[in-house]
Amino acid sequence: MNNERSTQIRLARRPVGWPVHEDFETVTVDYDAPAAGEVRVRNEFVSVDPYMRGRMNDVRSYVPPYQLGDVIAGAAVGRVVASAADALPVGTAVLHQHGWTDVIQADAAKFRAIEEVPGLPLSLRLHMLGMTGLTAYVGLTTIAGMRAGDTVFISGAAGAVGTAAGQIAKLLGAGRVIGSAGSPEKVALLTDKYGYDAAFNYKEGAVRKQLANAAPDGVDVFFDNVGGDHLEAALASMNDGGRLALCGAITAYNTTERPVGPTNLANMITRSLSMQGFTIGSHWDKLPEFTEQMSGWFGAGKIAYDETIVDGIDNSVDAFLAMMRGANTGKMLVRIGE
Incomplete structure (x- = not known):
């Protein structure tokens, strides 16, 4: 040729x-x-x-x-x-x-x-078998230090990273996984196909109130793809010692005005929270571990996409x-x- x-x-x-x-x-x-x-x-x-x-x-x-x-x-x-x-x-x-x-x-x-x-x-x-899945895995394990039994909230849960993160959280032993999405169809998909224990449509009401209803016992881990009102809602619901992994902030990507940040950052202090942003480029060393895990889950028929x-x-x-x-x-x- x-x-x-x-x-x-x-x-x-x-x-x-x-x-x-x-x-x-x-x-x-x-x-x-x-x-x-x-x-x-x-x-x-x-x-x-x-x-x-x-x-x-x-x-x-x-x-x-x-x-x-x-x-x-x-x-x-x-x-x-x-x-x-x-x-x-x-x-x-x-x-x-x-x-x-x-x-x-x-x-x-x-x-x-x-x-x-x-x-x-x-x-x-x-x-799922590439950077998207690796991002979800690193965010939950390396950044947030998710433990068995944790209640996990994932924003933008019906997107590529969110659908991976919800499944990985459940496979790693999360006690309850909650997601947000932007339509009734996506909300149903999260619970029916991706194993989320609860999900809500962020367009149907205040995110803070909907999250509080979905997580009455609070949130231990927040995996954030959205930022803005989702981050503020998570800060309001975090349990003492909770961990927040900031992967994205899509609400701010196309704004021409200074985005409004959370008004409750003092919760970071009063609840001894840990919040860390990350990009996957600093965590390629986790690729072999992730590939072994994800390949095994796929082989066992445990991953949907x-x-x-x-x-x-x-x-x-x-x-x-x-x-x-x-x-x-x-x-x-x-x-x-x-």
Whole structure:
């Protein structure tokens, strides 16, 4: 295989508030035959994730911002279709961070070969068997120090990380797991499919009151994907010695005004609480432990998952905007056709 055309989605300008289509541009790139040490990969699935919104801003964060004209980098999984690198022959399934593109050609060192699990789609490497699941596992174990019998509250529970975190908490022995979601259908899914003991629709009333009703004996661990009123509600319900793992704050990602913080942070003192933010990039050492655990749970049929799939690399922006507005159940993915 010699020449091939790649379609790529790049950052055209920095969004102000909610991103719009004009903040992105679609370009095509023609690849010659791979040079020595290079491979060409045709993606099968591309990930869209909340953290990408932060990288569109030119501000200090845990990862450098996208530069104007950059491809929207992020996780993708595909297969080698042309190779000039012995370590990655044609047909190898690979995981990489080249993001929103249908075809990518680069040095073989930028790709990681992955084992294909019979009966499971490659897309799982972008969520339950990948960074999403690892994030949930680390947040509960390393950051929050979850113990058997704990009452655990997870915000944004019907999203990719939330559906993983709820199941992992139950499998690790949580006494009660509570989740918040944004529709009656998602609330029902949490209890019917994902093993949550209780769930509520945050759009139907004050989060603080709904959480207090769902957790009359208080909360020991809070896994936060949302921030804002959810964090304030958790602080009001935390038991003495409770632990809060801050994974995301999606309510603030697109605001153009200074977000309002919790008014009850004094509870951190009076209840001897521990609150820690984290990003998964500092915890890759936990990957082997997580992979062994999650593979065992999958093998035993103990893990459920949902995927919300949008077809076509040209629809990546639509998928991203829909995910940011909560239109997904489980992991939002872009599927790349032939």
